[in-house]
Amino acid sequence: MDRRKTLRLIGLVMLVIAVIFVACALQNPQLGRTFHVFGIPIGVEIWRVFYGLYAAVTAGLLAASFLIRR
Numbered sequence: 001m002d003r004r005k006t007l008r009l010i011g012l013v014m015l016v017i018a019v020i021f022v023a024c025a026l027q028n029p030q031l032g033r034t035f036h037v038f039g040i041p042i043g044v045e046i047w048r049v050f051y052g053l054y055a056a057v058t059a060g061l062l063a064a065s066f067l068i069r070r
Contacts (some may be wrong), residue, residue, distance in 0.1 A: 004068050011062030018058040020049045 026048070034043040 004065065007065035007068060008062070011058075014058050015055075015062050018055045021024045022055045025051050 023068070034041055
């Protein structure tokens, strides 16, 4: 396999795993524990943003694999 096909396959697998992870995480009503970073509480609302960003970054990496030339 050439580099493009390999990157697309890896990106597709990562995207499927990310979608499954986000779907399972959003089904959990607690969505993790609240913790503090520099005195700022990171709770359920912020966790939802993190999960969305995770899926978006993974989809972006898959899309970037289509921009790779030989």
